[in-house]
Amino acid sequence: MNQPVIKLTTDNARQVHQESTSQHGFIYRAIVFGSSLSPKKRLALYTSILLLSLSLVWLPISLFLAFTSPKFTSEWTLIMPGAGSGHAVNLDSLGQATANIASPFTNTSIDPLVNYREIVTSHTVLSKAAAMLDISVKSFGKPRIKLIDQTSLMQFKIKGDTPEQARDKSLAIYQALQNQLEILRNDEVARITKSSLSSIEDFGSKLQQTQLEKLNFQSRNSIISVGQFEQLVTQMEYDVSTEQKLKARERFLQGQIQHLLTSVRLKPEEVSYAITLRNDSLFQAQLSRQAELKVQIDVTSATWGSSHPKLNQLQATLRSINLAIALRGKQLTKNQNLTTNELIELGSGKIKAILLEKLAQFMAEAAGVSKQLSQLQININGLKKRIENGAADAIKLEELSRKQQVATTVFSTALAKQDIGKVDRFASYPLIQILAAPTLPESPDKLHIKLALVGGIAATLFIICGLLTLWIRKRLLQKILLNESSGSH
Template structure:
């Protein structure tokens, strides 16, 4: 019985002890977290070792990588260079005699607000082919050459370039190689642009050349068929034919006037012009005049015998026979001289002496002029008729020739203009890639740019001060939190 009582008392104590342990652990946990969050009193110096340990640990975490960086980072030197884009454009105009005008104009690099040439050149400076060419120029490894840092200066047309190397001389050499490779690439791009334009222009010029040759061949064919060299020649021939027509009308008027003059003389003499010519010709023959005297003597004797004797008287018959014989001989001579038949000699003038002889001469002269003028008018009329017919046939050919010559002139003008534009474009090398100049050559650095000990140490000092400030705030957090809670309660009441 007593043993049972002792066992129950022991179990009760054990349970009480366990309950006390649980309560103590709970109170310790609550007080620990509360102390961790709110902190202790400002005068509690017992917390100082913990804060010193935290500061040393944090400082070691700050200064260890800084010291490692300063001890292991390779030394780098930076070379600086600057490029500038002039802002003004350029224009040129050339007048080509008998061809036309050729002009070229290069806009300012900043005339187009949607395209920035500085951004274009910035990207080009970092292009792989330029970096490869620069590295190859200095016989350096591509990875060792690195990549330049390109900056655009605001409100200016400047491009600032930075390039790093292991030594000052290498940095400057890398900068020179990069600038040279950049300008070589710019020149290559400009040359490629000009070549591409020339290729397109060459095709157009070849088409223009073929068009000119085809038009020229058509013109030559028309010229060979018609005999016309140009439309001006046809116009000159038309003008000459018009002048010939005017001259023909004048000659016809002169012929009519001359014919009237001859007719008036024929009426006045009662003798045709051919008879007057034969009369003059006949009375210019001495033998005929001699025979004519014999006829006159015979006629006188016959008249005397007729007055004295009868028609059967032997003297009369002899006188008549003498007269007829002389007259027959004179007529034969007249026919021989004039070329007329004996029957046609009856119309000859029998009185060519004195004023009548002058009229006969004038009639013959005027008739000769009339005959010559008539022949001239007939010839000229035939020529005008043939020339008019020929020009009528040439009219459509001349019109076609004019069209072909106009086409040829247009094609030649277009061809000359295309050549002028092609030649002027060769001078416009800054159209797509504006002019850029070296404002500052790559510099020779005097001190390393990396690692920067001053910046690293300053960063470590700032980080250490920030850590110290954080620990100070942690030291005084209990008064601050209590004050905040008090202010919150007062605000709630």
């Protein structure tokens, strides 16, 4: 069975929704059904609202454009060099002092350009720049700063009432920035120097303490340096080597002496007797006289017989000569046990002079070598004793010397680093340079006019769109409500 179709007219819809209007109140009724004004009156009302809204928008904009003085913008660019620097000083026999100034862009977590931007916009820098131009900080204003990515450039823009004022503001900001950076660098150097001087004072005290400790130890001990102990060891090694060479020489000389003694058939002590007797002219004259008397005795005995008076006289003279030879020989040799015949044999020329002289030479050299060995042995024993007694002192002295060397190195390196650190003052606050000088603007800045016009036009469009929406809202809402009512029935 077909259901009857119910048709709702506009009046029916109004009647249906008026029932709900009583439930939602006056505001709902005013939004959906509007007022009961005629179309002409509604048009006049909306026109009045439009004109009033536009006047509220454009009157302030007109006043702003009329009474705002023109502004001139000066632009300039700063660049920050990115290269680092380094210094090194070699300290002879001590060490090396280095000071490396890294590039300001090596640390990815800290951007020096951002730091400089904050320094430029700080009250300190702006107040200094304003003071240079004898204006207030508020009148001076803040510059606009743009950091260009992947570069070390900073672009600045600042406005002024005149082109000259805008340029002067730029120059004042740059000068104030440089002054502030110089103050920060000086403060950093002063603080680092103060801290370094404190450390250097501590290092100097430690160095002085180690020096006094070493001097006190040296004054109490015979070993005053490690080099002295090393010299003792070296000297002992040299003496031991010399002793071995002298012993070898002594053995050689003794062999030669024994060989020559066998050849000349003399005892060692008789060699000196023979040489002494041979070198005495009186003893040799007596020997010559004795030889002549013996010849005369033999001739006289053979000619005149053994009973001749002259022979007796000659024999008496011979006896006196022999006695003189004995006395002279014992006086020279200082040996009373030698007989006259032994003295004559030693002092005569039967023994070859060359062998005797060579034997005497070897014996004299052997005696000298023996004395050298004796003295050398005394020296070696003394050195051994000094080395044994000074070994512990040398070790202690070497330890003290090492401590002093370390203290000296640390102290000298600290001094060198402090001096090197003053060479480059741009470690924490890098150098900046003007890449593009501040410009002198030729025409005023029109950006505020453009922004005001864009804002006014946007507000006008919003107002018109809003009023149009209010004008057609009743028809749209009723159509929507009508569709909803049809769907519900």
